Amino acid sequence: MQRFFIVILVLLTPGLATAPFQVQCPSSPLVREAKHELCLEESSYLKKKEIKTKNKLIDFLKSLDEARFNSKFYKRVSKDPPRLGIAISGGGYRSMLLGTGFITQMNDYGLFEYSDYIAGLSGGSWILMDLVVQNFNVNSLLTEWDLDEDLLLGIPEFDISEEEIVTNAKKEYIDNDISKKKREVRKTQISSFPEFYDQVELAVNSFEESPEECSLVKRNMNPLTRLKRIFFPNNTFTETDAKIGTFKTVLDFYKNLHLKIKPKKMEGFQISFTDYWGKAIIQRLRKNFDEDPNHTFSFSKLVQSSAKFKECSVPLPIFVANCKNGLLSNVIFEFTPFEFGSWENILRLFVRLPYLGSKIVSGEALKCVNNFDDLGFITATSSSIFNNVLIFIWNLASQSSRDAMKALNMVMGIFGLGKEEMFSISKDSSRLETDYAVYQPNPFYLYPKVDNVLTNKDHLYLVDGGEDGENIPLRTLIIPERELDVIFVLDSSSDIDNYPNGSKLKKIFEKLDEENIHYQFPKNIKSLTRPVVIGCNATKRPGRDSFLPIIIYHANAYHQYVSNTSTFKITYNQSEVNNMLLTGREVFSSDYDLHYKNCLGCILTKRTMDRLPKKKKFSPFCLQCFKDYCYS
Numbered sequence: 291m292q293r294f295f296i297v298i299l300v301l302l303t304p305g306l307a308t309a310p311f312q313v314q315c316p317s318s319p320l321v322r323e324a325k326h327e328l329c330l331e332e333s334s335y336l337k338k339k340e341i342k343t344k345n346k347l348i349d350f351l352k353s354l355d356e357a358r359f360n361s362k363f364y365k366r367v368s369k370d371p372p373r374l375g376i377a378i379s380g381g382g383y384r385s386m387l388l389g390t391g392f393i394t395q396m397n398d399y400g401l402f403e404y405s406d407y408i409a410g411l412s413g414g415s416w417i418l419m420d421l422v423v424q425n426f427n428v429n430s431l432l433t434e435w436d437l438d439e440d441l442l443l444g445i446p447e448f449d450i451s452e453e454e455i456v457t458n459a460k461k462e463y464i465d466n467d468i469s470k471k472k473r474e475v476r477k478t479q480i481s482s483f484p485e486f487y488d489q490v491e492l493a494v495n496s497f498e499e500s501p502e503e504c505s506l507v508k509r510n511m512n513p514l515t516r517l518k519r520i521f522f523p524n525n526t527f528t529e530t531d532a533k534i535g536t537f538k539t540v541l542d543f544y545k546n547l548h549l550k551i552k553p554k555k556m557e558g559f560q561i562s563f564t565d566y567w568g569k570a571i572i573q574r575l576r577k578n579f580d581e582d583p584n585h586t587f588s589f590s591k592l593v594q595s596s597a598k599f600k601e602c603s604v605p606l607p608i609f610v611a612n613c614k615n616g617l618l619s620n621v622i623f624e625f626t627p628f629e630f631g632s633w634e635n636i637l638r639l640f641v642r643l644p645y646l647g648s649k650i651v652s653g654e655a656l657k658c659v660n661n662f663d664d665l666g667f668i669t670a671t672s673s674s675i676f677n678n679v680l681i682f683i684w685n686l687a688s689q690s691s692r693d694a695m696k697a698l699n700m701v702m703g704i705f706g707l708g709k710e711e712m713f714s715i716s717k718d719s720s721r722l723e724t725d726y727a728v729y730q731p732n733p734f735y736l737y738p739k740v741d742n743v744l745t746n747k748d749h750l751y752l753v754d755g756g757e758d759g760e761n762i763p764l765r766t767l768i769i770p771e772r773e774l775d776v777i778f779v780l781d782s783s784s785d786i787d788n789y790p791n792g793s794k795l796k797k798i799f800e801k802l803d804e805e806n807i808h809y810q811f812p813k814n815i816k817s818l819t820r821p822v823v824i825g826c827n828a829t830k831r832p833g834r835d836s837f838l839p840i841i842i843y844h845a846n847a848y849h850q851y852v853s854n855t856s857t858f859k860i861t862y863n864q865s866e867v868n869n870m871l872l873t874g875r876e877v878f879s880s881d882y883d884l885h886y887k888n889c890l891g892c893i894l895t896k897r898t899m900d901r902l903p904k905k906k907k908f909s910p911f912c913l914q915c916f917k918d919y920c921y922s
């Protein structure tokens with residue numbers, strides 16, 4: 291077995307990579323206490339954006355023949371334009387593809403750039419990553435995304451409920467006592483991807499049985515060519531050649547990830563599984579992203595360098611994740627292009643995003659770095675449910691009695707990906723749990739007068755935004771500071787048969803109830819194939835003078851294509867992609883319904899009219915729309 295490792299190590303070559311690097315600390319504080327306001331950069335962006343993009347909305351309104359708005363109306367809207375936000379749920383590639391179609395249709399209506407925010411979590415956050423890399427050009431989305439290659443090489447496609455991935459992957463490490471039933475589940479899963487295991491077994495056995503491979507290194511030959519010569523001298527086993535080739539590709543894939551992570555480790559940062567996942571995902575999006583010596587992965591830098599962002603004409607992307615310090619649940623953190631932190635009452639602190647990763651104690655910057663805010667890492671944090679997929683699979687592998695699986699686990703170990711290295715919940719309690727995204731140092735460590743699990747540890751554990759069942763990034767948009775008037779929600783959750791049934795939104799409403807924000811999830815919905823408009827009637831926010839936003843809830847549903855693919859389906863061919871995108875468009879536009887489009891004009895401007903002091907503001911057309919589309 292050891293000799294096999296030698297062969298693998300020979301394949302290692304130095305790779306290009308960027309890591310966080312030290313910079314001088316600025317004189318102004320890096321951590322901000324969020325009392326009742328957005329940070330300056332965000333509020334000034336929104337002000338400039340309003341001027342820049344309000345004509346997009348006016349143009350949209352003017353395009354609506356049936357609604358027959360007049361110039362007086364346009365003037366009103368122009369004076370007090372509504373603020374729109376977009377929330378894209380999790381759901382793997384399913385959500386990413388539907389969401390891409392959804393915002394493409396919004397863009398065709400002229401409403402995407404008009405929106406102030408787009409929040410995403412898990413699969414929804416992949417759209418944000420794509421947007422940032424594509425300089426916010428909606429029509430360039432997916433053009434570089436390699437969708438017909440596995441998202442994670444060597445991980446076979448499988449269908450397993452999200453619930454199981456989320457809860458079991460970790461639990462099994464905590465209590466090693468696995469019920470018989472679960473064992474059975476495992477067995478079926480192993481047997482459902484025999485091919486991969488056979489490949490591994492074949493390759494490993496080949497090496498093991500060879501009397502000769504010691505000399506491979508010395509002879510300086512391509513080890514795989516050499517291998518073939520030794521075992522298949524007659525060159526008749528073409529199928530087997532192909533299999534070994536596949537295996538090599540898989541190993542190369544993980545080796546490359548490892549090389550890209552190494553520099554961050556060398557800088558002394560704690561590495562977690564999410565680092566690998568982050569490199570894997572951004573690599574899927576743009577293969578040679580890191581071969582340009584001037585490239586950066588820094589989310590803040592990439593955004594700031596985008597022309598459209600500079601001219602304030604695009605929505606602000608917000609990545610959402612959950613914090614797992616202590617026994618926390620449902621504690622939301624967010625990454626904007628400006629800040630990282632949480633609006634939750636137990637924290638309300640934010641660190642300037644370019645300086646994430648700096649050593650800050652009691653609010654004092656001791657050592658500053660840039661480039662920690664890696665776009666892939668942030669995306670992977672929000673979608674770290676896919677960590678659990680890897681952990682789950684490798685957990686299966688390591689417990690398999692088949693030698694090949696043990697070997698695979700050891701090979702992964704070389705790359706720092708083995709069970710020992712990655713997942714030990716150790717006796718030594720100072721070790722961190724690396725199946726969470728580890729944010730260390732914690733920028734809020736020992737922050738004065740905030741004493742809880744978020745500030746008394748030098749690290750933060752972050753996980754998938756949807757891990758606590760809050761699969762829609764709505765709460766981040768509903769905070770009063772952002773003053774949104776309408777929020778478009780796209781829900782691609784998997785509730786029944788990989789379609790949503792509204793339960794995720796209902797759950798958020800229950801949570802909001804605790805904060806005195808009351809939305810009713812309608813009981814009498816006729817069909818989720820149409821947008822559901824919630825909270826039309828103007829209700830004041832608790833303790834504020836402003837109104838709560840209207841929520842337009844769009845569920846993934848059957849339109850013309852069975853769009854309920856598994857969350858963990860990791861390859862899509864072109865026709866599948868096109869169909870998913872089309873469904874996303876149909877979901878947004880209610881099957882291109884022109885009457886609905888006209889009504890959308892009424893719904894989007896409703897709060898503007900609600901803010902007018904006089905009664906009798908709405909046209910009969912709009913009143914009818916509210917009747918037709920608004921629930922509770």
Ligand SMILES: *[C@@H]1O[C@H](CO)[C@@H](O)[C@H](O)[C@H]1NC(C)=O
Nearest residue numbers: 520521522523524525526527
């Ligand atoms: C290769 O061919 C020779 C003679 O044709 C045969 O004796 C030998 O068994 C073959 N080797 C393998 C591995 O098939």
Ligand SMILES: *[C@@H]1O[C@H](CO)[C@@H](O)[C@H](O)[C@H]1NC(C)=O
Nearest residue numbers: 579580581582583584585586
């Ligand atoms: C990298 O940046 C430097 C300085 O800004 C510039 O001169 C050089 O052309 C850039 N290289 C590439 C490959 O873009």
Ligand SMILES: *[C@@H]1O[C@H](CO)[C@@H](O)[C@H](O)[C@H]1NC(C)=O
Nearest residue numbers: 786787788789852854855856
């Ligand atoms: C998609 O939905 C149909 C029912 O509408 C169901 O029979 C099928 O199993 C679902 N597919 C997946 C992959 O969940």
Ligand SMILES: *[C@@H]1O[C@H](CO)[C@@H](O)[C@H](O)[C@H]1NC(C)=O
Nearest residue numbers: 785786790791792793796811
């Ligand atoms: C959605 O389906 C789940 C079962 O998966 C069920 O528990 C829940 O009550 C349903 N929610 C709604 C709003 O129908």
Ligand SMILES: *[C@@H]1O[C@H](CO)[C@@H](O)[C@H](O)[C@H]1NC(C)=O
Nearest residue numbers: 855861862863864865866867
């Ligand atoms: C794409 O996949 C679908 C199955 O979802 C299959 O029916 C179709 O033939 C495939 N198309 C191509 C071009 O491979």
Ligand SMILES: *[C@@H]1O[C@H](CO)[C@@H](O)[C@H](O)[C@H]1NC(C)=O
Nearest residue numbers: 810825826827828920921922
């Ligand atoms: C919303 O307002 C309309 C008109 O004032 C009223 O008829 C309706 O009952 C209200 N709906 C709710 C759910 O409060």
